[in-house]
Each structure stands twice: as C-alpha cells, then as structure tokens.
Amino acid sequence: MKEIYLAGGCFWGTQQYIKQIDGVVHTEVGYANGTTPNPTYEEVYTDLTGYAETVYIQYDESRVSLATIIELYFLSIDPTSLNRQGGDCGTRYRTGIYYKSIDDLATIKAIYNKVAAQHTEPLAVEIEPLHNFYAAEEYHQDYLEKNPQGYCHIPRALIARVKELVKGTK
Numbered sequence: 001m002k003e004i005y006l007a008g009g010c011f012w013g014t015q016q017y018i019k020q021i022d023g024v025v026h027t028e029v030g031y032a033n034g035t036t037p038n039p040t041y042e043e044v045y046t047d048l049t050g051y052a053e054t055v056y057i058q059y060d061e062s063r064v065s066l067a068t069i070i071e072l073y074f075l076s077i078d079p080t081s082l083n084r085q086g087g088d089c090g091t092r093y094r095t096g097i098y099y100k101s102i103d104d105l106a107t108i109k110a111i112y113n114k115v116a117a118q119h120t121e122p123l124a125v126e127i128e129p130l131h132n133f134y135a136a137e138e139y140h141q142d143y144l145e146k147n148p149q150g151y152c153h154i155p156r157a158l159i160a161r162v163k164e165l166v167k168g169t170k
Helices: 011-018 041-045 066-075 102-116 156-160 162-169
Strands: 002-008 024-032 052-059 095-099 125-129 133-135
Touching (some): 011 024, 011 156, 052 133, 095 102, 156 162
Antiparallel strands (some): 024 133
C-alpha cells in the first residue's frame, strides 16, 4: 500500500470525496505539518499551531495511481485560493500535498505544473514532505457519513461524480 496526505480545506468533504475512489483503501482525517505535539481541534482552530486539516490516504497503486488521486484532488479545490476553500478561511484550511516518499515528488510536480499552466494566478497549494500528522478526534472521522446533511465546501454533485471522474483521468 502507498500513502499520501492531502489538505483541501475542511477535511470532512475532502475525506468523503477521496474515499470513494476505487483503490483508496483507507482514509483518516487529522492535522499535518504543525508545530505542537498532539494538537486538539480547538488548538488547531486558533490558527496558532501551524497545522492544516488534512486527509491521510492509503491506496493500492495496482488499482489507482497517485497521478489519478492528485488530478481528482485538484478538481475538488480552488488551487489559487490562499488559506480559503469555500466558506472556510484560515491557515488550517490551506491546500497542500504532503508526501512521505521522495519517489512521489516527480508525479506530484508534474500534475501541479499541468494545473498551474491552466491558471493565470499562481497556485496556492503547498508541496512538502510530511513532517507530522496527528489523527483528529473520533467525531471528525467519516463526519459526512455520520452527518449526511453536514457542511461541505465541495459541491455534493462533484462528490457524487467522483467515480465517473476516475474513468476520465485514466
């Protein structure tokens, strides 16, 4: 199994979107690349800890490629928006791709550059190694499954179409 960490604004919608991709075998929401150990949601919410709301993704690369996951990720965010996705704003809602394997960097940069060429504004998506990740509290895990009418910055129509979109990225 391979893994990647994606920050796409509020982690509830990003998790619900990504987990539907065939080949994604596990997701977990949490906090990545901050400065304090074992942060709580209340601490992260202050924007003083440096963490981004992030989704840990474990995937089977024989069923889905990293390129496909990254391409779909870019469809779910506004890549030019700094520290804001939908109605959420603050550094905790920044966008980012955090990798553990340096072998993934070329693929990430290739997709990033392809997306950047489609925009006149610079992209506001961090690409960094993963420094740390702490799982969020249980009530955040699979939040939109537990609360189907809960807030989501990703349009529900896009979430519903993710399986169809996968076919278009291959």
